[in-house]
Amino acid sequence: MRVKKSQSLTSGITLQAVAKAAGVTIATASRSLNDAYGVHPETRARVLEVAQKLRYTPNRFARGLVTGRSDMIGLIVSDVRNSYFAEVARGVEDAALESGRDVLLCNSDLNAERQMKSFISLLDKRAEAIIMNSVASLSQEHQQQIAAAGVPIVLLNGAGRGTPFSTVCADNEKGGRLVAECLLRSGHRNVINLTGPRRHSNLARRSSSFLKAMSVQRGTRVRTIHAINTLQGGYDASVEMFKELGGATAIFAGNDVMAFGVMRAAIEAGIRIPRDISLIGFDDVELAAISFPPLTTIHQPKYDVGRAAIEIVNELLESGINRPQHRVVDVKLVERASVAKIGR
Incomplete structure (x- = not known):
């Protein structure tokens, strides 16, 4: 018709x-x-x-x-199947709808080329602003291209020196410190720090703060292992790690999905959590409360992170001045059943 x-x-x-x-x-x-x-x-x-x-x-x-307005915001995340990004995306969408805007979601799959294709596609669709989890994996040329795009960019990680982008993230430094304090209180002195790629800003900050807080206690030993910050990455690293624990009594996984990968590898290796080794994560995704055992972790308000990103977008669009803004949301320790107390 x-x-x-x-x-x-x-x-x-x-x-x-x-x-x-x-x-x-x-x-x-x-x-x-x-x-x-x-x-x-x-x-x-x-x-x-x-x-x-x-x-x-x-x-x-x-x-x-x-x-000249599309009322559309672009959102690029690593993988929306990750519960962390699912909750962030919900916060983004709810806040955007309240302000009369729609959200177009893209997954980068931790692939720099796919991330740039998504970014360019969103610009072609006249996105008024773009929220993405990171630009760390992108080349300097691509980062400069994004900065020169002429639309507000909000990253879901900590602000680096002189960054041209707005940012919103959890207090990763506090979270890393809380993890160390929890393990030290429970008597753990020989631990494994299972973190993500070195260029991953959020995980790097958690790891750095964790190592600093652990070093305050004499006699501690921390072995750091870098892996892909996914369930599969946590699993693959743990398969090798469980072949030789070196006396470690606890593992700090840089995020909950990596911790779930550790749990899977532990089951296959016949290692019991927390009887044989303790485990603590970061994010407090919904599944953390119903995993076996329930995961001790650092809670960050993921939904609020998404809403905060839209609040920044709204302020930048309404003011017409693309001056970077930075927000940090608080975190707290959630103690469940995956960390055991041991004798000192």
Whole structure:
């Protein structure tokens, strides 16, 4: 079926039809529907009533061509199957909808080329801002290209020196310290620090703070292992790690999904958590409470991280000044059943 050029592509009712039925000009109808200034309250009410009766739905694409706005925010995460990003994405979407914006989600799969393709695709779709978990894996040239894109960029990790991007993240330094304090209180002196790639900002900060806090206690020994920060990465590293623990009594996994990989490898190796070795994670994803055993971890408000990212986007878009903003959300230790107390 052919659609006339003057028809809405959704309801078939045009702005012109609403204006005619309400007995006003097209400009007045438009201002009424967009809550703009200069419209008498009675006129606005009449236009809104007519629009509702006619089931008028604005053509957002056409409106975007006129206003130059898409009301769309891009979100690029490593893998939305990771519960951490699922909760962050929900916070992003809820906050965006409240501000009249939509969210287009992309997965990078920890692949720099795919991340850049997603970024360029979002720009082609006229995204007004883009939120992404990191740019650490990208080349300097690509990072400069992103910085010069002309739209607000918000990263879901800590701010580096002189970064041109806004950031929002958990207090990774505090989290790493809380992990060390928990293990030291429980008597652990020989531990394994299972962290992610060296260039991963969030995990690197957690690891650094953890190592610093552990070093305060005399007689401690920490072996650091770098792995891909996924369930499979945690599993693969643990398969090798369990062949020779070197007397370690506890493992700090840089995030919960890596900890789940440790659990899987432990089951296959016949190692019991926490009887044979203790385990602590970071993030407090939903599955952490129902894993076996329930995982002791660091809680960060993932949903709030997503909302905070949109709050930054809204402020930057409304001000028209793309000056980087940085927010850090608090964390806390959640003690469950995966860390055992041992004799000193």
